[in-house]
Amino acid sequence: MLRSSFESQKIVNRMGNAARSWASRKPNESMRLIVTTFVGVVFGFLIGVSFPTLSLTKLNLPSSLLPTLDLSYNEDHRSGLSTQAVLNALNLKNDKSSARNGSLNDTSKVWYLSLYDVQNSFSWGWIETYKLLALSPLLYMVWHAQQEDGRHMKEIWVPTNPRGAERLPPKIVAAESDFYLHRLWGNPNEDLTSKPKYLVTFTVGYNQKNNIDAAVKKFSENFTIVLFHYDGRTTEWDEFEWSKRAIHVSVRKQTKWWYAKRFLHPDIVAAYDYIFIWDEDLGVEHFNAEEYIKLVRKHGLEISQPGLEPNKGLTWQMTKRRGDSEVHKVTEEKPGWCSDPHLPPCAGFVEIMAPVFSRDAWRCVWYMIQNDLVHGWGLDFALRKCVEPAHEKIGVVDSQWIVHQSVPSLGNQGETQNGKAPWQGVRERCRKEWTMFQSRMTIAENTYFKALGIDPNNSTAH
Numbered sequence: 123m124l125r126s127s128f129e130s131q132k133i134v135n136r137m138g139n140a141a142r143s144w145a146s147r148k149p150n151e152s153m154r155l156i157v158t159t160f161v162g163v164v165f166g167f168l169i170g171v172s173f174p175t176l177s178l179t180k181l182n183l184p185s186s187l188l189p190t191l192d193l194s195y196n197e198d199h200r201s202g203l204s205t206q207a208v209l210n211a212l213n214l215k216n217d218k219s220s221a222r223n224g225s226l227n228d229t230s231k232v233w234y235l236s237l238y239d240v241q242n243s244f245s246w247g248w249i250e251t252y253k254l255l256a257l258s259p260l261l262y263m264v265w266h267a268q269q270e271d272g273r274h275m276k277e278i279w280v281p282t283n284p285r286g287a288e289r290l291p292p293k294i295v296a297a298e299s300d301f302y303l304h305r306l307w308g309n310p311n312e313d314l315t316s317k318p319k320y321l322v323t324f325t326v327g328y329n330q331k332n333n334i335d336a337a338v339k340k341f342s343e344n345f346t347i348v349l350f351h352y353d354g355r356t357t358e359w360d361e362f363e364w365s366k367r368a369i370h371v372s373v374r375k376q377t378k379w380w381y382a383k384r385f386l387h388p389d390i391v392a393a394y395d396y397i398f399i400w401d402e403d404l405g406v407e408h409f410n411a412e413e414y415i416k417l418v419r420k421h422g423l424e425i426s427q428p429g430l431e432p433n434k435g436l437t438w439q440m441t442k443r444r445g446d447s448e449v450h451k452v453t454e455e456k457p458g459w460c461s462d463p464h465l466p467p468c469a470g471f472v473e474i475m476a477p478v479f480s481r482d483a484w485r486c487v488w489y490m491i492q493n494d495l496v497h498g499w500g501l502d503f504a505l506r507k508c509v510e511p512a513h514e515k516i517g518v519v520d521s522q523w524i525v526h527q528s529v530p531s532l533g534n535q536g537e538t539q540n541g542k543a544p545w546q547g548v549r550e551r552c553r554k555e556w557t558m559f560q561s562r563m564t565i566a567e568n569t570y571f572k573a574l575g576i577d578p579n580n581s582t583a584h
């Protein structure tokens with residue numbers, strides 16, 4: 123009946139496996155098995171009697187008969203009762219061409235049963251009937267095992283999905299978000315009357331409310347407004363009409379870069395073309411955000427800031443406003459300050475008080491912000507690492523400019539330590555962070571280049 127004793131031994135082994143798993147089944151399942159076996163036997167008998175000359179090459183078992191007999195087959199999933207192995211051993215072939223794709227298409231579940239020499243299309247006789255009778259329980263087991271296989275096969279695994287979401291079908295994955303406000307009723311598609319393309323965040327204390335009110339009014343309805351409150355006072359802001367549509371995030375005594383790292387993940391703010399991450403003490407009388415964006419687009423600035431006034435008392439030449447230009451990207455510093463005219467602080471440089479990032483630049487900068495270095499000092503010198511060429515894509519907008527008022531607001535939120543004023547402790551921390559950031563960056567770059575077998579001193583020079 124079977125090709126060789128070796129093959130029959132294999133079958134016996136498999137039946138042994140099947141029997142073991144049978145024995146461990148729950149009683150009602152065994153009952154089902156018995157009933158199904160009986161039905162299978164009767165079915166086989168009827169087939170054998172009714173179609174004594176049926177060529178099984180053309181016997182299509184409809185999918186309703188083998189409902190979950192999925193054609194696709196996961197090779198290493200199940201080592202015990204292997205459907206394919208059993209079918210092979212029985213010389214029952216399936217249509218592999220449609221199987222390979224793992225299609226769950228029901229209409230493709232067409233099985234061709236062939237016993238030994240299909241090509242010869244021998245006639246169906248009693249031998250074959252007995253064979254089918256004998257195999258009915260095995261067929262049931264195959265079916266049952268397939269049912270479990272099927273459950274696994276319908277599992278989804280998409281490696282290109284975001285990390286952790288591999289089990290989801292890609293079309294349901296919402297990888298990015300925004301700060302758009304939705305209403306609680308109606309059709310979700312009709313919630314948004316507008317989708318602002320720009321985002322502006324201010325890190326604020328209530329004492330600066332008038333300044334912030336003036337600043338917010340310079341940003342049109344095309345901006346989403348986010349306030350990070352470091353003093354815990356949020357409801358008071360509702361005296362301003364715009365406050366009711368703003369996003370308020372209240373966490374006490376944290377810095378702008380702390381909030382930015384926590385709440386402005388690039389995937390969260392992916393809806394916005396430009397992101398303003400601003401301090402609270404900026405005078406905006408001569409600033410218009412829409413005009414600013416136009417200039418930034420025109421000059422291809424990925425990272426920018428408005429020019430600063432007054433000119434005296436500012437540390438860097440680069441960020442000083444120039445009266446005679448729209449935008450500038452390079453400057454001259456004091457002798458010896460710039461090792462290269464294309465490097466900070468002569469080019470590729472803006473300060474951290476009022477930066478504006480394009481979506482792409484922010485995606486890079488966010489990753490560079492360190493969770494524990496909350497003041498962001500040193501970040502300004504490293505921004506250039508996020509755009510290429512930095513001396514062309516980083517610049518200062520002169521014709522839309524702001525006034526740096528230098529209100530030491532958050533600085534006063536520090537604590538007196540060792541007899542020093544709170545702001546002194548904060549300032550020391552800022553300097554310390556700067557050093558730490560620089561050394562982390564150097565170590566990171568050296569590690570990278572060394573791994574590539576490149577002399578770090580030579581490569582980081584540029």
Ligand SMILES: *[C@@H]1O[C@H](CO)[C@@H](O)[C@H](O)[C@H]1NC(C)=O
Pocket residue numbers: 219220222223
């Ligand atoms: C598998 O599906 C692809 C398209 O999805 C098709 O081009 C290919 O011919 C299919 N292969 C088989 C063996 O059916």
Ligand SMILES: *[C@@H]1O[C@H](CO)[C@@H](O)[C@H](O)[C@H]1NC(C)=O
Pocket residue numbers: 227228229230
């Ligand atoms: C299933 O197969 C039928 C006929 O071959 C075809 O028309 C249909 O598009 C298929 N469906 C899927 C989901 O592949």
Ligand SMILES: *[C@@H]1O[C@H](CO)[C@@H](O)[C@H](O)[C@H]1NC(C)=O
Pocket residue numbers: 342343344412
């Ligand atoms: C807001 O954006 C739209 C589309 O870009 C523009 O037409 C409109 O003038 C902008 N609003 C303001 C106040 O500039």
Ligand SMILES: *[C@@H]1O[C@H](CO)[C@@H](O)[C@H](O)[C@H]1NC(C)=O
Pocket residue numbers: 577578579
């Ligand atoms: C790179 O420069 C530093 C100091 O600038 C030096 O200590 C180090 O030995 C140099 N490394 C190599 C590989 O030249």
Ligand SMILES: *[C@@H]1O[C@H](CO)[C@@H](O)[C@H](O)[C@H]1NC(C)=O
Pocket residue numbers: 577579580
């Ligand atoms: C730096 O690299 C250049 C060429 O890649 C090489 O000629 C030069 O000797 C290197 N300098 C050092 C200090 O390794």
